[in-house]
Amino acid sequence: MPFFLRILFIAMLLLFGFGVLAYLVEPETFITLFDGIWWAIITASTVGYGDFVPKTILGKLIGILLVLLGVGFVSSYFVTLASSAVKRQNDYIEGKMMFKGKEHTIIIGWNERSKAIIEKFLQEENYGLIVLIDQTLESNPFSDYHVHFIKGRATNDQVLIKANIYHAIKVLITADQNKDELQADMDTILTLLAIKGLNPTVYTVAEILTTEQISNALRAGADELIQTNQITSSVMTNCLHSTEKVDALMILLEQFNGSRFVFQASTAYIGQNFIETSKQLLEDGALLFGVKRGRDTIINPSHPFVLKEHDILLVISATS
Template sequence: MPPHLYLNFVRLPLFFRILIIALLIIFTFGFLIYIVEPETFTSPFEGIWWAIITVSTVGYGDIVPKTTLGKLLGMLLVLLGAGFVSTYFVTLASTTVKKQTDILEGKVMFKGKDHFVIVGWNERSRVITEKILKSLYHAPVILIDQSLESNPFSDYRVHFIKGRAHIDETLMKANIYEAKKVIITADQNLDELQADMNSILALLAIKGLNPHAICVVEMLTNEQVPNAQRAGADEIIQSNLISASIMMNCLSATRMAEPLVSLLEQFNGSRFVFRSSISFIGKSFIDTNKLLIEEGSLLFGIKRGVDTIVNPPHPFIIKEEDILLVISKTENS
């Protein structure tokens, strides 16, 4: 065998090499038995059939060697070929099991596209993943985390990658180049400043590999918000600020937490939408709200520049650059 062919053969996966050797043995002995006993084995196909049945230890007995030389070939085939065939099936089974184990343990690269990437494993990422799976997105979810030992979800649409999100190798396993959206959650096992720094580091790595990916980042401290903005965050969620606002409302009235959380829960993308103000320029906030109510929507605020104004006082006139914050009961609004 030429050296380059031998090197190419050695580089093949083990079960491929064993399969090739087993097939060579089967075809060789099939042709040899046809040459030795042409009266019994009337065609090469019958010889190959006999060789396969022999090495697989099935032994139908429909066609067997009659001569001493033919029987010797059969004995040699059993000693030589059966071992390779058995080894092939054992290797194939162990390779399959190892592949499945590697997938569960987050060692296998994801090869799809237009997927959601969620960084960090905690209660928030669990809830987010479950909501994506139940939504109409129909997109796979890639979960990146260092602390998990295996995929916490049994759903085939969730692919687990074990590793740190600021390392290129981990992001490449998640096929970050083809990712649609990325959600980076804060690590609750670290102090708030360190958790924010890790989130910003992951954001920089992700944006460096895929500048077009939409990144939503959870921040715990106000002082790191400008750094997250400079790092390229498309959306910044200040979870501590949201929690503090809910708690403050609870100070002014009892039993306020449940309705407030329920209200936030309904802002799931299909209900909370942004509307252009082009059709409502020059109209008051109240008149605009009346028109939207007739469409089955509710206007509850205006985004004007960097300011968000909820339920502005009358009279509040809609301007060209305003963005309407609308709750809609239809998904197509």
Template sequence: MKTTSLIANFLRWPIILRILMIIILVTFLFGSMIHLIEPYNFPTIFDGIWWAIVTTSTVGFGDFVPTSITGRAVAILLILVGTGFVTIYFVTLSTAAVTNQNAYIEGKISYHGNQHIIIIGWNERVKETISQIKEIDPQMDIILIDETLETNPFPSNHFHFIRGKPFNDEVLIKAKAEEASTILITSDQSKDEVQADMSAVLTLLAVKGINPHIYSIIEILTFNQVKNAERAGADEIIQTNKLTSSVMINSLVSHGMSNALSQMLDQLRGSKLTYLEITFDLVGKTFGECSRLLLQEKKLLIGIKRGGQTMVNPDFNIEIEKQDKLLVIKD
């Protein structure tokens, strides 16, 4: 009964481990046999095992050679049995490596890190976003989840692609969403605006269910879905259509403004536009005084974040409070 159980457990092992175990047993068995048959040519069991390894691997150094008929018969049997298992092992190993590589490229392999960034959806905006993240922090692990891509668009050490529907728990677990630091949910361009927003909110709910503490950024196209995104727990909401409309209005009122805004954004690539925490020496100072102090550090003060509201270019006499954050452009 115990023997049957051991065999059953052995058959559950991965095939590579099973073949390797058989090779080890065959090598030890034949190495011991040749030592017992020809102790004068193989003084120790280790010498016999060494000969068995060299023989099965077809290297054939010739430092240990059986001379008796029995010893040579054992050698023939070892070549027929052992070499076959070694060949099968390396073929299986190569096949497994190729299979795993193809599975990685096709987005079927789970991610095993933590504190990574998850990006949902693939489009030109996402492509540009990933490129900029890589410029800022080349070591940051980025996980892309998309159901339309067939292969990994950025195969590298710090980029992982998972193919599937982003609101499925199985896919999110593959992306290890429970240990991710940030998630960016982009709008699905293959759907109409309402459907795209509903899908994005559903994805956010699924992610928050797995990791309530993840910092979530979601792209919303319709104004009516902004509240739903807030209820779902979004930390930041990017209203793409609102931003685009603002650029269009500015271009209509001031011709050429879209080019100026585009060039400005291009120069602000990376982390040049950021919030600064208030230091003790800035509390109670006016916006104008802080602006002059920060200019000496090559930081351009353009606004204040107070609570959930950001005031851009406020009155120069407004005083800085302890809970404020300063919106700056840094060199």
């Protein structure tokens, strides 16, 4: 039995016992058993309404013993209860509390990328709960109750269980930029194996830094891979090849970080070519710039490119 429950049990037993004694010793003062118990509780809690007062010496001695014993246990109970609440709050802030929610998103690793992602999610309405797992943080970096912090290594099963991996809907694994790129990718792959071992169906997105580890990450169960270095290199290459500033390119990339960049099913366009579909979407104010087919992403495919079932359209939607 928890400590505070034991103290409560002892305190209630004492109060009940003294209430019965008062009722037996002075039946003319405490007409019913409930009156005796009521007096014992009020006296031990130091409230002392004065509606019931012992008249005999024996009754007063019982009152003295009640004050000496009962008050200590009652006070100890409330102190223990307050300490437990404070400890629970500290455990929550320090990432020691288990997450009991469902259908949440788990983000692994604390860095500028994960910080920006969480801040973006918090700006959206009805996005849901987020669990952040990191071993370097000492406390929850977000005061928002939508973000639950778990301290520890994501390769540890107990840490993932504490994050309720069984009921998560999505997991994002960010690469540790403080480590060697190969070592960071190896940690990501180990994390993937731990996640898929506990919940094979959870949708997992992983950040990979080296191209040679892409196949291993896919074998480990990654549903989607983000090749950060390749994306960054592509932007830098465009900067070097361009004779003008590429501010427009950077602005375009920034638009992807929001609701304007959407994935759209190709169900209504199966059998049409890319150009026909692009014209139809353009009439609705949406720009089609690529197609995701399986694990391949094709940007501005050459004509003719016929859309097939299960193709995903990469679209920049019109802003409201």
